[in-house]
Amino acid sequence: MMEAIAFYVMAAVAVAGALLVVSLRNTVHSALALGLSLAGVAGVFACLSADFLFAAQLLIYVGGIAVLIVFVVMLLGRTSDLHLRQVNEQWAAAALVCAITGAGLWRLTAFFSAAPGGAPHAAQTRPIGLLMLGEYALPFELISLVLLAALLGAIFFSKKELS
Amino acid sequence: MSVGLSHYLVLGALLFLIGLFGALTRRNIIGILMSIELMFNAANINLAAFNHYLHPGGVAGVTVALFVITVAAAEVVVGLALVLTIYRNSATTYMEDFHLLKG
Numbered sequence: 001m002m003e004a005i006a007f008y009v010m011a012a013v014a015v016a017g018a019l020l021v022v023s024l025r026n027t028v029h030s031a032l033a034l035g036l037s038l039a040g041v042a043g044v045f046a047c048l049s050a051d052f053l054f055a056a057q058l059l060i061y062v063g064g065i066a067v068l069i070v071f072v073v074m075l076l077g078r079t080s081d082l083h084l085r086q087v088n089e090q091w092a093a094a095a096l097v098c099a100i101t102g103a104g105l106w107r108l109t110a111f112f113s114a115a116p117g118g119a120p121h122a123a124q125t126r127p128i129g130l131l132m133l134g135e136y137a138l139p140f141e142l143i144s145l146v147l148l149a150a151l152l153g154a155i156f157f158s159k160k161e162l163s
Numbered sequence: 164m165s166v167g168l169s170h171y172l173v174l175g176a177l178l179f180l181i182g183l184f185g186a187l188t189r190r191n192i193i194g195i196l197m198s199i200e201l202m203f204n205a206a207n208i209n210l211a212a213f214n215h216y217l218h219p220g221g222v223a224g225v226t227v228a229l230f231v232i233t234v235a236a237a238e239v240v241v242g243l244a245l246v247l248t249i250y251r252n253s254a255t256t257y258m259e260d261f262h263l264l265k266g
Binding site: 003004007011014015018019021022027030031034037038041044045047048049050052053056057060061064065068069072073075076084085086087088090091093094095097098101102105106108109110112113116117118119120122124127128131132136139143146147149150151153154155157158 | 165166167168169170171172173174176177178179180181182183184185187188189190191193194196197198200201204207208211212214215216217219220221222223225226228229230232233234235236237238239240241243244245246247248250256258259
């Protein structure tokens with residue numbers, strides 16, 4: 001019962017934050033709502049007993065990505081933006097695409113409705129570490145290369161042109 | 164009423180659809196980046212839920228979700244650096260003004 005309450009509260013936070021992200025006119029408010037939605041998703045991970053994923057989500061998404069987006073919004077924002085329309089004219093077509101995608105996802109969800117119950121809660125940090133240094137060692141090293149490339153790319157793109 | 168796998172899948176589908184709608188309709192490029200982050204999170208919820216319900220005791224799905232989080236962080240860093248550069252050159256963040264490659 002407690003798990004159901006926790007799940008529904010966290011899911012409501014995540015969905016409400018996501019709705020605010022796509023509907024608010026002020027981009028700063030959108031970025032703050034994104035942080036709220038990401039924190040709700042972290043709570044959903046906690047309901048799934050994914051403890052390491054919960055911590056990583058809070059550290060990387062809420063503490064890193066959301067803050068970075070708020071920084072950039074504040075660097076680029078102009079006060080005149082608050083009076084401009086923030087959605088384009090294609091909302092009907094976008095709603096149609098979303099409806100079709102939603103129908104397909106609903107069929108897939110119904111396919112999994114008879115899944116067995118979940119595993120008992122257990123600590124996951126040690127198995128993840130063993131998996132990353134054992135079977136998943138190659139993807140682990142590749143992801144560090146991706147991070148290095150992203151670091152260099154961000155410096156390269158954002159430095160001033162020397163003419 | 165207990166929470167099962169389909170609840171998490173419905174939540175992931177809802178977040179994905181909201182993110183898809185935002186990515187298709189937002190005019191501001193930062194809004195589009197935020198919507199894409201929502202879609203990444205929907206995929207991560209599905210990975211963690213499948214790991215919990217269909218692979219009890221394993222951690223493969225959670226590990227893949229961690230890789231997804233890392234790639235999303237790299238993507239948003241490079242994307243925001245590109246947005247800063249475009250803003251420096253054309254002083255706009257609205258998608259319909261990005262027509263540098265149009266002949």
